[in-house]
Amino acid sequence: MDTPLQRGPIPSALLQTIYASDQAMYPAPLPYERLRSWVAACPDLSISFGESIAGDHVVVGVMIALPLVRSHWERLLSGELREADVDAEAMFPDGREGAGVVEVGVHVFHVERFEGPGVSRGGRGRWPRFAGLAVDEVVSRAALVGRWRVVGLSALTATDAGRKSFKRMGFTPTGYKEIFTVPDQAFGTAAMGAANNRQEIAGGNPGVQMVCVYPGEESVESGKSRLSGCHVISASEMTVRYMS
Ligand SMILES: CC(C)(COP(=O)(O)OP(=O)(O)OC[C@H]1O[C@@H](n2cnc3c(N)ncnc32)[C@H](O)[C@@H]1OP(=O)(O)O)[C@@H](O)C(=O)NCCC(=O)NCCS
Structure with a gap:
């Protein structure tokens, strides 16, 4: 029986790989430092998924998601706020919203399943439907933050595989x-x-x-x-x- 995927943080060398991959798919003016600030501000929603293969730890995929206070998230959905302009310090929930529950939208910035050993490009390998698994992990982690009420999830889809995956998960275009x-x-x-x-x-x-x-x-x-x-x-x- 397969062992479950191990979940861990995203170390800086891996973050640089993700940055390069993201810029190749989506050439927005996003400075690396901004990406680093998002991960630093909410490390719980930046996850590497790995497994042991012949004694080695192999990263099979990654997910980086950003929690935004609802008013900022809604501006992101409409395009009024650009993804690259998301400012973790000003827009992530951090307690300044008051003592009660805070409504949060979770934006998937990057999800990627790496081609593993023996997996041809476009092949599904041992972890099919990885995007669903990664989104589920983010949803359950966000639910554990007692003060948050997650009102929705979003993603700016940039590839055919991404478009198909998010559509299958019930995401619809905002326009x-x-x-x-x-x-x-x-x-x-x-x-x-x-x-x-x-x-x-x-x-x-x-x-x-x-x-x-x-x-x-x-x-x-x-x-x-x-x-x-x-x-x-x-x-x-x-x-x-x-x-x-
Ligand atoms: C997006 C991604 C994480 C989804 O992984 P997954 O949940 O395991 O799903 P799969 O990759 O198996 O496939 C998703 C769908 O896209 C299709 N697909 C996969 N690669 C594709 C490609 N290069 N071109 C077109 N379609 C592709 C699959 O056939 C599948 O279609 P189906 O739903 O009709 O069966 C993974 O495809 C990936 O890492 N892609 C590269 C990075 C990327 O595109 N990230 C998303 C940016 S928005």
Whole structure:
């Protein structure tokens, strides 16, 4: 019988690996130091999952989730607050909200199942449906914090596997999307800027621009004309699952 996965904190070398992986999937202007501050402020929701294989400890997957006071979480859902602008000191629950119960939304920043030994890329290995297992762990840890009432979970899905996994877990789109582009050489950056006044430079990744689509605005598909002159390198969608 399989032994259960071991749960542990995320050491700094692993955090740097996660940062690189996240930036490759989702090229937002997130400084490493900000990621480190999130993990430091709530280490309980940053988890590495591992198992012993032939005497070695092998990390099979990771999860980093951020607890936000409800008012900030709701701004994140609508795109008013960008993920990279989440400030742990100001937005995580820390007792300043008063003595009573505090309503919290838990945002999944990163979930990843690593390709283990003998597992081909895209293969499921020994831990299928890892995302569900990792989300369940976060939900049960958050429930143990007596003062919190978790009102919902969210995730900004950036990959096909992520989109499928969160949809399967009952997450639905809030309508906020981010599209990352690089200039199409045929059009050049000047044409891009003129075509869409909502584009911004994604500061951490020079040359990458971000287009935001807010709830109630056009779909990514119907907004394609706004993107003429750009090459889309990544598209993310905010999703939410409210707790009953
Ligand atoms: C997201 C992730 C943790 C989900 O792990 P999981 O719960 O074990 O689920 P799986 O990876 O087995 O598969 C999820 C679905 O995506 C599909 N999928 C997996 N890799 C895929 C890929 N590269 N492209 C397209 N679809 C893919 C699977 O076939 C499966 O589809 P199904 O639900 O129709 O069966 C894992 O796929 C992963 O680590 N991916 C890389 C990192 C990542 O994308 N993180 C999420 C960012 S939003």
